[in-house]
Amino acid sequence: MKKKRPSLKDIAEVLQVSTTTVSFVLNGKGEEKKISKQLIARVENYLKEINYKPNLVARSLRTGSSRVLVFMVEDISNYFFSKIGRIIEDIAYNNDYRVLFCSTENNTKRTQDLIQLFQERQVDGFIIVPPTGIELEIQNLIENDTPVVLFDRKINTLDVDSVTLNNYEGATEITEHLIDQGYSKIAFITIDLDLIQMDDRRKGYLSAMEENDLKPNILEIPYNTANAEKCNAAITQFLFDNPHIDSIFFATNYLAQNGLRAISRHNDKLIKFLGIACFDDNIFFEMYSPSITTFAQPIEQMGAQLMEIMLGHLGDKENTKTKKAHILNGKLIKRESSLRRESIKP
Structure with missing residues (x-):
C-alpha cells in the first residue's frame, strides 16, 4: 500500500x-x-x-506561482535548440525555476494544444519559437499577464518580447563571402515555409546576388521532408539538374547535413570542388572534411538574453507592459569548405 x-x-x-x-x-x-x-x-x-x-499543484494554487517555465521549440532534438535549452535550464534552476521542453514541429494545431495544456497547468512563463497562426494564443497569454518571450522569430503584428538573429545580414555576409572567394554560380537551398527568419535569409541571399549581377538559383524543400530521405533525393535531383553550380548556401544546419550526404552519394569527389556554407553551426561541421563554413548564432548570449527578459517579467509583472525586439549578431566562421577551390569539377 x-x-x-x-x-x-x-x-x-x-x-x-x-x-x-x-x-x-x-x-x-x-x-x-x-x-x-x-x-x-x-x-x-x-x-x-x-x-x-x-505538492506543486497545491502550492501553485496557494501562491499563484508554479516555478515552472515552458521552452516550446520547433524540434528540441535539433542541435541549436537543445544547446539553447540547456543554457535556459541552468539559469532557471539557479533561480529556483524548472523548465519543461516540447517540440511543435511547426504545427499550428499542436502548438495551440500545448499552450492550452500548459496554461491549465499554471506555468509561470513561456519561451516560444512560434509557427504561423498562433497570434491569438500569444495575445491571450499577454492579456492574462503571463510572461511570453518569442525566440528565433517574431510576430510583427504583436507587441511581444522577442530574441532573434540578424538573419538578413547573415545571409548577405555568407553570400558575399562565397563571391569574394571566386564563386559565381551560387545555389541557395532552403525550406518552403512561411517564416520570417527563413524569408530574411532568402532576401539576404537575393540581395547579395543582385548587387553582384549574379543569377540566383533556389531550391525550396517542403518542411515535412526536410529531415527525411526525400530531402536527400530532392538535393540529389537538384545536383543532376544544375551541373553548372559551383557552390551551395544551405539555409539551416540540418539541410546542410542532409545536403552533404546527398553530395557524397551523387559524386564523392564533388565536395572537393563545391563551395559550401550554411546557417547555424554544429560540432559536426568542424570535424567534417573539408570543415564547413557557417554563420554561427550567439548561443550563450541568446540563452542569457531570453532568461534575463523572462526573469525580469517574473520579478515585476508590471514590466510585462514594456516589450522589446532584441536582434543579436551572429558570426561568420570561415572554414575550408568555402575557400577558393579547383576551377574544374571531376
Whole structure:
C-alpha cells in the first residue's frame, strides 16, 4: 500500500509548531517572517529526514506561482535548440525555476494544444519559437499577464518580447563571402515555409546576388521532408539538374547535413570542388572534411538574453507592459569548405 504523503498539519504536530510556520519555511519565507534561524533549521532538517516533497499543484494554487517555465521549440532534438535549452535550464534552476521542453514541429494545431495544456497547468512563463497562426494564443497569454518571450522569430503584428538573429545580414555576409572567394554560380537551398527568419535569409541571399549581377538559383524543400530521405533525393535531383553550380548556401544546419550526404552519394569527389556554407553551426561541421563554413548564432548570449527578459517579467509583472525586439549578431566562421577551390569539377 502506498504511503500517504504527510500534510503540513502532520509535520507541524511532530515539530510542535504551527502549520503557518512550516508553510513559511517550506516556501523560503522563514527569515522574512522573523522565524528564528534555529527553528528554520529544525523544520528544514525534519523535511529532509522524511524526504518531504511539496505538492506543486497545491502550492501553485496557494501562491499563484508554479516555478515552472515552458521552452516550446520547433524540434528540441535539433542541435541549436537543445544547446539553447540547456543554457535556459541552468539559469532557471539557479533561480529556483524548472523548465519543461516540447517540440511543435511547426504545427499550428499542436502548438495551440500545448499552450492550452500548459496554461491549465499554471506555468509561470513561456519561451516560444512560434509557427504561423498562433497570434491569438500569444495575445491571450499577454492579456492574462503571463510572461511570453518569442525566440528565433517574431510576430510583427504583436507587441511581444522577442530574441532573434540578424538573419538578413547573415545571409548577405555568407553570400558575399562565397563571391569574394571566386564563386559565381551560387545555389541557395532552403525550406518552403512561411517564416520570417527563413524569408530574411532568402532576401539576404537575393540581395547579395543582385548587387553582384549574379543569377540566383533556389531550391525550396517542403518542411515535412526536410529531415527525411526525400530531402536527400530532392538535393540529389537538384545536383543532376544544375551541373553548372559551383557552390551551395544551405539555409539551416540540418539541410546542410542532409545536403552533404546527398553530395557524397551523387559524386564523392564533388565536395572537393563545391563551395559550401550554411546557417547555424554544429560540432559536426568542424570535424567534417573539408570543415564547413557557417554563420554561427550567439548561443550563450541568446540563452542569457531570453532568461534575463523572462526573469525580469517574473520579478515585476508590471514590466510585462514594456516589450522589446532584441536582434543579436551572429558570426561568420570561415572554414575550408568555402575557400577558393579547383576551377574544374571531376
